[in-house]
Amino acid sequence: MTEMSYLDGNMLDGPLRELLAVDLSAATGRCASCGMVGPMAGLRVWAHAPGLVGRCPSCAEVMLRLVRAPDRAWLDLRGATYLQVPMPTAEPFPRPL
Numbered sequence: 693m694t695e696m697s698y699l700d701g702n703m704l705d706g707p708l709r710e711l712l713a714v715d716l717s718a719a720t721g722r723c724a725s726c727g728m729v730g731p732m733a734g735l736r737v738w739a740h741a742p743g744l745v746g747r748c749p750s751c752a753e754v755m756l757r758l759v760r761a762p763d764r765a766w767l768d769l770r771g772a773t774y775l776q777v778p779m780p781t782a783e784p785f786p787r788p789l
């Protein structure tokens with residue numbers, strides 16, 4: 693891989709903005725612990741922690757943590773192997789040059 697084969701991370705702004713503006717309750721996630729695939733709306737959420745904690749309905753491991761401060765937020769998805777988000781039909785990323 694040469695230095696000219698990658699782009700600056702600033703190019704992620706548009707694609708991530710499009711992704712994060714959708715209704716994530718319609719997204720499907722895969723639990724990193726047990727492999728269960730299901731809707732994010734099916735997570736069991738604990739709201740009396742310092743943030744929101746979403747646990748897998750199958751194995752109870754943490755799949756999502758969301759902490760909101762007045763001026764920023766932290767999203768921890770390390771308990772999810774992936775998040776599949778329904779999107780309007782468009783050209784997939786990365787777009788050909």
Ligand SMILES: [Zn+2]
Binds near residue numbers: 727748749
């Ligand atoms: Zn699980």
